[in-house]
Amino acid sequence: MxxxxxxxxxxxxxxxxxxxxxxxxxxxxxxxxxxxxxxxxxxxxxxxxxxxxxxxxxxxxxxxxxxxxxxxxxxxxxxxxxxxxxxxxxxxxxxxxxxxxxxxxxxxxxxxxxxxxxxxxxxxxxxxxxxxxxxxxxxxxxxxxxxxxxxxxxxxxxxxxxxxxxxxxxSYNPLLPVYQAPDGTPAKGENHPVTYTAHAGGLVEMGFDGTAAQAGFAYDCEMPRHKTYLAPYQLADRPVSNGDWIAFMEAGGYADQTLWLMDGWACAQREGWDAPLYWWQQDGEWWSYTLRGPMPVDPAAPVVHVSYYEADAFARWSGARLPTEAEWESAAGDTPIRGNFLDAGEDDGAETLGALIPRAGGGMYGDVWEWTQSPFTPYPGFRPPEGAIGEYNGKFMVNQFVLRGGSCATPRAQMRPSYRTFFYPHQRWQMLGLRLARDAG
The missing domain is CATH 1.20.120 (Four Helix Bundle (Hemerythrin (Met), subunit A))
Structure with missing residues (x-):
């Protein structure tokens, strides 16, 4: 090198x-x-x-x-x-x-x-x-x-x-190999009830504007900064946890067609979904395959590897909904960008990696990407750059949904309030989770 x-x-x-x-x-x-x-x-x-x-x-x-x-x-x-x-x-x-x-x-x-x-x-x-x-x-x-x-x-x-x-x-290897050795057996946390914070909404600005206040890098799809109106809303103070998801499963959430979008139900039936990707039951306990090998599911940790379809069904079952990306970005505000990221170990100058699994107790950033109900479309006034570089994002602005917040597989240097990633609604192999929102009142 x-x-x-x-x-x-x-x-x-x-x-x-x-x-x-x-x-x-x-x-x-x-x-x-x-x-x-x-x-x-x-x-x-x-x-x-x-x-x-x-x-x-x-x-x-x-x-x-x-x-x-x-x-x-x-x-x-x-x-x-x-x-x-x-x-x-x-x-x-x-x-x-x-x-x-x-x-x-x-x-x-x-x-x-x-x-x-x-x-x-x-x-x-x-x-x-x-x-x-x-x-x-x-x-x-x-x-x-x-x-x-x-x-x-x-x-x-x-x-x-x-x-x-x-x-x-x-994950297809029956030996379930370990990529990164676990640092001991992680203790399971307690799954506390979700709480919500109220947000007034109103006319807000979103997106990256490139000013000194937002110094740093951004992709073209995060621009231009623009105004949008938000009705008052409430946003959950934590992502949906594994314990929350197990309750959804035990209540028959994967079998209740009334909770699912039509395309989502067809996809779940075709693929045989009855749990998040990489989950299985062993001696009455839920386990998941991770880059640290097989691990018991921690009920307090954020659920991960769920599709938009599953996230939407869970939100409906919960009497809530997925937030819009404008709601998420407005709520994140000036929240410090701290969390469980891919490069967490580099803080000490070493070429070491982070946990590579979602962990309980995080804030708005890290651990799991959070589905929003917003389609990945251009902001008002968006223009892709000339040439092949302009193909980076613009050609994908259809049939996908925006996620926010980054995950345990995202480098910290990538994160900013305006950062948008996007996936198709059926995809689950990424570190995808969710945070609930509700209308105010």
Whole structure:
């Protein structure tokens, strides 16, 4: 692995520009190091797993995130750059139509060559070339820094996918292997009744505006900042817990068609859903498969791996509803972004990972993504960027629902009040949970 070299050729950069490049270089190094930490426990066989079309092998994630830097920064901006293999562009493009043809998504697990060593060499090659570009004192240094920052956040999203895709792949192994050794046997918590906080609503602003008050990175789909009206509402003070979900199951929630959306009921019947993904009963007790191996279900921890359809049915059974994303963002307000995240162990400067399982006692952020009832659509005035980069979010703004708050598989650096992720209503393999809302009065 070749790390980005220290800045030396600052040229005529202003102090602010130099600080910006230094910060982006550090972000790049930390992001790439985290990807290495994620795959360190894996065998080459582990890194080939592709259990379904929605998931990709760990090896592909490593290569694709590298291709992103190569395709959008090095190839168009460094005339001296040469790829170690021009065929990688076909293998590791995902959905960027304007970037050229792509290998079939559902066949990524069949790419045994290049092998893992070749992929890691590809990563090192791109990292070395990008480090040289960052320290070259170029006139377009600010534009390059913006693209590197985007590439880092893109890689963070794929780190989350790598973790959840791996969990799904390993879950098919009857040995139920352990990815990360558990730190002792976690004590089960007590499932306390949910409480609600009232919010006045009114005319509120949502989205990212890029001002000093919201300094930092944001995706195009989080903009522009705009006004929306909220009726008074109440929001639960915690996510729905495993204990809450067990009560729903014991009350026949999976068998009561009146609770379900028509599409949701058809999906649940077709897939045979009767519990969250990865759950089973053993000696009268609920267990789940996690990246720490099989674990008894903690009734106080947030429920995870439930679809929008299940979340909606649970909310209806509870006499509540899912919040809108505007309600969630308004309620989050200036809440400190603290929680159970993927990179929790990096606070001490070590390349260690977080818990990788949801834990009780969290706030608005971390542990589990929370379904909202809001479809993933553009904000008023949204315009995607020109070129292939504009395909990042805009082309997916249909048939999906927004989730908020991040999860135990999300890097902390990704989180901000305006951050939106999105999934199809039937999907469950991600770290997906919910928080209830009610109309006021």
């Amino acid at each position: 070749t790390h980005a070299a220290p800045l030396s050729d600052t040229g005529s950069r202003s102090p602010a520009e130099t600080d910006r490049i230094t910060a982006i270089t550090a972000l790049f190094e930390a992001t790439r190091a985290r990807s290495r930490a994620l795959v360190a426990p894996l065998s080459p066989e582990d890194m080939m797993l592709q259990p379904m079309q929605d998931a990709s092998p760990a090896k592909w994630h490593l290569a694709h995130t590298t291709w992103f830097f190569e395709e959008f920064i090095l190839k168009p901006r460094d005339p001296d750059y040469r790829s170690p293999d021009d065929r990688f562009a076909f293998l590791f493009n995902s959905y960027y139509v304007q970037a050229g043809p792509r290998h079939a998504r559902d066949k990524r697990g069949l790419i045994s060559r290049p092998d893992v060593a070749d992929v890691m060499a590809y990563r090192a090659h791109v990292e070395q070339a990008l480090a040289a570009v960052l320290r070259a004192g170029r006139d377009d240094a600010a534009e390059i820094a913006d693209l590197v920052e985007l590439g880092c956040h893109h890689e963070m999203q794929h780190q989350e996918l790598l973790v959840t895709d791996l969990l799904n792949g390993l």
